[in-house]
Amino acid sequence: MHVAVIDLDKCHFKNCRQECQFYCPPVRNEIMAVDFMENGFPQIHEELCIGCGICAHRCPYEAIKIIGVPERQNGKEVHRYGANGFVLYGLPSLEIKGVIGLLGQNGTGKTTILNILNGSLIPNFGKPESKKEIVLEKYKGTYLGEFLSGVYSGRLKISLKPQYVDSISKHFSGKVSELLKQYGENGRQKLEEMGIGGIFDKDVKYLSGGELQLLAISAALLKQADLYFFDEPSSYLDISQRLKIARMLRKLSETKKVVVVEHDLAVLDFMTDYIYLTYGEARGYGIVSSSYATRLAINTYLDGYIKQENMKFRDYEIKFSRKPPELDRSLVPFVSWTHLTKQFENFQLNTEQGELRHGQVVGVIGPNSTGKSTFVKMIAGEISPDSGIVDNPVKTSFKPQSPESEFQMPVLEFLEMSLGDRVSDSQFKNDIMRPLNLESIGDTQVSELSGGDLQKVYIAKTLGKEADVYILDEPSAYLDADQRMIVARMIKRFAENNKNAVMVVDHDIYFIDLISTSLIVFAGEGGKQGRSYGPLSLKDGMNLFLKNLNITFRRDENTQRPRINKPESRLDTEQRKIGEYYYY
Template sequence: MARNRIKVLRDARTVIRLNSSRLLETAVRVAVVFKDRCQPKRCHLECIAFCPPQRTGTEVIWIDPETTKAAISEETCISCGICVRKCPFDAIRIIGLPEALKEDLVHQYGKNAFRLFRLPVPKKGEVIGLLGPNGIGKTTCVSILSGETAPNLGHYRRKKPHWDDVLEYFAGTEAHAYLEKIANKELTTAIKPQYVDKLSKVYTGKVRDLLRKTDRQGRLDELSSSLELDSFLDRDISQLSGGELQRLAIAATMLKDADIYFFDEPSSYLDIYQRLQVAKVIQSLSKEKYVVVVEHDLAVLDFLAETVFLMYGEEGAYGIIAQPRAVRTAINVYLGGYLKEENIRFRERETRFDVRPPRAEWRSEPLLEFQELTKRYEGFELTVHPGRLRKGEVVGVVGPNATGKTTFVKMLAGQETPTTGSV
């Protein structure tokens, strides 16, 4: 058996190497240190102490005097993985990626920090979807495509990247024409942020006043109707629920007169009906504009987008953008977890939905039974028809927001007392 025998696991996260003294020539080494986890003052610097090249005099890992965190040389690292296993705070990742990706590096946040490979390309008149897990660069894509961030092409030591370098890098590609317009400030942008719960900390006052300030197209009445904002237009922003904040953020974004609109997770906090309403409104916007949507809800994405860019990688370490696909094809590939053209499996198991015939009436013993229930609050009344829950049964409660689903469950659990009726 050869001494330097190597076993390679081809997936989107890692290259596993056994008894090898050097990284595969066909791979790009990526060393990542999670700065928020690395705590040199609380450990024995195991990453340095157990590193084989370090013990023979080759500097691979050191404590950066500026950040006071571990730093790793990707040139001298041999990818043995010992530092990954020895770190008590799980702060290190050593990853091998295909050599071909070396030329596709678009942005890197710093030494041993997150990096993004490739870019999606918006198309005028279409809704473009970005689909992938959290922490792999979707928000970074939005920041670059909106012009907020100029991609550094991996040259993270530069204080400020030059758009001329970016345009030269993308010359001859589909992205060049779009990025040229962004660089020349020929396109105006509007961004719906991901974390709408922060809006109440940034803005104060009435919802109506905020929307009037952003209404550059005279569409406030139209959007108030289609997004059902009327019920909270005169309330203070600090009093809004998550779903109301989401609809406020979407409306404020759409009221801006922009050329390209970005919606980062527009369906979170919304019920099924509201998600479809929002999808229709966003879709109507795309007829003469660029629209990019980051979305996890596959049903909404299927309804909303024409083209989808799949993204895969490892959270906080790197993200890769696959080639564009028609939305149905992209969703099926995402569920399957395998990219044929790149020979990459980015999920350990395929996600399958088994079709089963309806079960016969459940005959197990009842866990609880309830008569007709009512619960009255000021301005609201919930009525529940009689029913029972049986052992082993999975029961779904479906309906729009603010119609009493949580109140119903609390009455069943004994946390709320019905106004009439009993459980």
């Protein structure tokens, strides 16, 4: 069984010779497997297509994919975006209690699932039209049918926290208080619960990424609903905030239904009771697995193989090390700084002296608003310290926390404008472009990219510049769990092979674990004062960081992945006694 997928953004039918039709074997035998619609775009009739893939190989714009799909999915289409668009197979059942998680690669249908379940998208089951009556007849006598009936009739109320919080300020102008009033009463109280009561009278356009995320979560929680959807609630939040939100959602699930899409596996593990995996081929098709208990689901995801369904969806396992690497003092230092201070109107930053070494990847972790971004900007030379000296006689390349998306040009042209001939360099293509799969979006306008694709473009832009020190601020934001692991290994290999130094500011513990050879830890009171410690070894850095947060991690016995301990559990108590907060 196969599906034919045409990316209409890549298809330039006016500029080609219609190779997809000309070279098609069935067409040559007068079987019209490929024809052209009134708007000029090609259409592949799958019932006539033999799946040879010649059209895909001959298309000059790589707009066509012929993708094999497991035979067992035949007849299980839930929704298709047009005749040759993305196909979703299956839907999760919301009958199970507790927090339900959705975990899978970007582009495999998680947002489509949320839109179907919240009633904003009516599934068409692969047919040209979609009607609520057909949906209810299809699921008649099932919990899903009863649920969708309630959604369509308005009997069940839905609250949705959207994925991209950056766009809030583009769609709303005014104060936070005015925005929250649209969702319910007690907006100030909800913000105070989130720890950001001070933004209540602020204008939305002046909020940071973390404040926008907490505002969006607050708005979703204020709404009186029966089912709450949270699409990537941890982006831009520090780990303390992530765990706080996780506890809130667990509490909410005692009386309401809660569904979460999340890529931070440590937080997803802590937050959810059951998980549905989505797998397939990004932008081609997605399959929804059966539900699994959280630990089994995440371990299965890391394995890349669903034993219960005999389905392999990745060619490799994702593994973690139980033993931390030692700080390599043999690496040669080439950037150093003394004790630094920086004073803003209401904020004071103090840093310890430190240095960067060739081939080193330094993870920078700590609570939001304690000076991490200010610190890396001082190292990069973007701002000057009030006291102290940064001895940085080398070139620095810097990726900001929130990449700009306003460029009206294709991705490849944007990278060529930024990097010149470097884009066509074979080593750059092999080391950066291909792991990030950027060639597949080369013709897409930068302004039309998803958050994850935009993040990957800016990572490539940063690493593609000729520099000695590379600084990336929150590179994992909007990347799926697979992409985070790929980016972590890619950056680490980049530093080792090129003998550069890399600094990475991030909040995803798994990502920091995989990417770092040492850590700089920040502590303090958010928005008032911050202090840095290190660079420290990974073990010492994690112990200091987690001790400040008052949490411990254990290791999963099968995958060695870090898992958050329950407070005052046997392992939590034991690890605190011996001072092992992470590598245990």
